[in-house]
Amino acid sequence: MTIKLYDIAHSRAGDKGNTLTLSLIPYKPEDYPLLCEKVTADAVSHHFRDLVLGEITRYELPNLPALQFVCQQALSGGVTTSLTIDTHGKSLSYALLEMVIDNDL
Template identity: 55%
Template structure:
């Protein structure tokens, strides 16, 4: 099972930092997402971007996790040569995470 099977995502950016939210479709899937979508796993899933730090914030009343990923945007929107300097496609990469234990 992929993360996209149980959640959707939104992204944002500020400088060289990406912000990715993971929002459960159903409240009963939120505990599974909390258990399996850790800072370490997000860091590994986005390893090709060489993020310097991943910080996770839990929003249980929304059934969501928010990840702040420092150093993920190649210097930021005005400095990056990346095709997606804003990091909007990063949510697709994250949602491709396997949730099989």
């Protein structure tokens, strides 16, 4: 069975220059291992292939638990010079939550 990340996790987007940060926080801590397994940096790079030109790094925070994705060259130049509507990429948390994963470990 497949599920959308939106069904099991929440996210907040942040920006520094042309770099986008995205947290991914499971509503239930017991879903954290599933996120670690399925939502790899490679999987997110594939999901964001039309948006993120640079490398995506994943950080694991088992204490919270949460994942943090740092996406380089993600904001069409960044808040100050981008021609896009959402120059900060503030809405892109919900682009991550559109990702579909297999719901089995």
